[in-house]
Amino acid sequence: MTNxxxxxxxxxxxxxxxxxxxxxxxxSAPVSELHAPHDIALPTFLRHLRVLEDAGLVRSEKKxxxxxxxxxxxxxxxxEDWLRRQRRIWEARLDRLGALAEGLEEPLKQEETE
Amino acid sequence: MTNxxxxxxxxxxxxxxxxxxxxxxxxSAPVSELHAPHDIALPTFLRHLRVLEDAGLVRSEKKxxxxxxxxxxxxxxxxEDWLRRQRRIWEARLDRLGALAEGLEEPLKQEETE
DNA sequence: GATTTGGTTAGTCATATGGCTAACTATCTG
DNA sequence: CAGATAGTTAGCCATATGACTAACCAAATC
Numbered sequence: 001m002t003n004x005x006x007x008x009x010x011x012x013x014x015x016x017x018x019x020x021x022x023x024x025x026x027x028s029a030p031v032s033e034l035h036a037p038h039d040i041a042l043p044t045f046l047r048h049l050r051v052l053e054d055a056g057l058v059r060s061e062k063k064x065x066x067x068x069x070x071x072x073x074x075x076x077x078x079x080e081d082w083l084r085r086q087r088r089i090w091e092a093r094l095d096r097l098g099a100l101a102e103g104l105e106e107p108l109k110q111e112e113t114e
Numbered sequence: 115m116t117n118x119x120x121x122x123x124x125x126x127x128x129x130x131x132x133x134x135x136x137x138x139x140x141x142s143a144p145v146s147e148l149h150a151p152h153d154i155a156l157p158t159f160l161r162h163l164r165v166l167e168d169a170g171l172v173r174s175e176k177k178x179x180x181x182x183x184x185x186x187x188x189x190x191x192x193x194e195d196w197l198r199r200q201r202r203i204w205e206a207r208l209d210r211l212g213a214l215a216e217g218l219e220e221p222l223k224q225e226e227t228e
Numbered sequence: 229g230a231t232t233t234g235g236t237t238a239g240t241c242a243t244a245t246g247g248c249t250a251a252c253t254a255t256c257t258g
Numbered sequence: 259c260a261g262a263t264a265g266t267t268a269g270c271c272a273t274a275t276g277a278c279t280a281a282c283c284a285a286a287t288c
Contacts (some may be wrong), residue, residue, distance in 0.1 A: 010127035025203040080197040089139040
């Protein structure tokens with residue numbers, strides 16, 4: 001994985017990691033608490049956390065022997081934007097096609113009829 | 115990858131595939147046209163398309179020797195929803211914390227102070 | 229100060245992913 | 259029909275990913 005957005009989507013492609021994100025929206029938590037509901041070994045879970053952190057989705061810091069993890073806003077909004085942008089362009093196109101179907105508009109040149 | 119949402123995010127974690135989606139929002143296209151801007155072998159590209167199709171992000175059908183690919187609306191909106199939902203919960207929580215910081219609200223029981 | 233607790237590092241393993249080439253099929257076009 | 263065009267299948271390879279165990283370190287706690 002090279003860039004940030006790759007890592008972002010990749011991070012969310014795993015159910016364990018999405019569950020962690022969902023949990024974290026309800027408040028920060030220490031590693032052990034985040035780990036508890038998941039039936040996988042702790043080291044494995046730690047690597048999931050690291051993936052989330054590398055994707056910029058969470059931050060964490062250690063105080064004493066406890067590492068607390070919090071969610072990070074930015075990337076969530078960014079990806080949401082990307083998806084919305086794609087959907088909107090696509091919907092706009094559908095609208096044009098709809099209008100076209102009703103004969104209210106000139107045909108679009110060199111574009112396929114879907 | 116087991117379920118649909120896993121596949122969805124996974125599909126979008128690759129730049130080639132995101133590019134294809136972006137292209138497809140501007141209209142359906144045959145495989146060869148989609149492939150053209152990408153500097154990878156056709157079989158490799160075909161597998162990307164298959165990943166997108168398995169994720170439910172695109173559909174395609176073949177007429178004669180040409181396979182035309184179109185984008186699929188649903189999943190895009192779904193994922194967008196998921197992201198928005200997470201962001202909103204998180205933002206709501208931030209608001210509560212803000213209010214709390216200003217002493218306008220009772221402290222939240224057994225929840226961390228961020 | 230010994231022991232538990234919370235996390236970490238290191239190393240192994242199986243499967244998935246992304247890339248390639250070679251060879252093949254099916255449809256147009258000249 | 260011969261050849262070009264558009265995809266497809268098969269098989270290979272390197273690296274990434276997700277899971278494990280074992281061993282370890284550092285901060286509480288008894």
